[in-house]
Amino acid sequence: GAVVSQHPSRVICKSGTSVKIECRSLDFQATTMFWYRQFPKKSLMLMATSNEGSKATYEQGVEKDKFLINHASLTLSTLTVTSAHPEDSSFYICSASGGLAERSYNEQFFGPGTRLTVL
């Protein structure tokens, strides 16, 4: 299957700093990328959906100014956690889907995740 990478895999930062997480589709063009946050009780929370070249669509309750998403190319999306606080500590996972998502029955391809710890 297609490969999606995430970098970094783990990051520890001080409160108040910003952290950027990269998500890349390595062998296909990802028209749509999704960003999830996974809580300790395991459930996945969709944060936002991004389409290449356009603004991300955020889910209700997700702060746009805090979680900046950029999908500048068909192979790269970035999530920047601005002014991170300890409550932002979590496991962040991206996924990518190729083709026209509205008509696509393709499965999603997930990155390995990024463990963010804010001290």
Next chain:
Amino acid sequence: AQSVAQPEDQVNVAEGNPLTVKCTYSVSGNPYLFWYVQYPNRGLQFLLKYITGDNLVKGSYGFEAEFNKSQTSFHLKKPSALVSDSALYFCAVRDPTSGGSYIPTFGRGTSLIVHP
């Protein structure tokens, strides 16, 4: 609106025994259904999907799932469990009709624990 439910938080099974992880869904039309597996500190991996055709779908690692329209279910099964199957399993649904969302909805996940 589309929704999916995984009624079991955890499933325990002995190695060598058959396993079932349950999933039920709700969509307005015919669903696209997916199963994913997540190993500790990893992203999700695709296991199998149902789009159309045969109700019994075979996927990776010996897993299969049966689409049951009347019961709106898509339970994941394996005839003989392995300890290495211990992981977190997610069911997901998409409603491909014009009124549906192309964004899949995930269940809350089921922890599968296979005992030696």
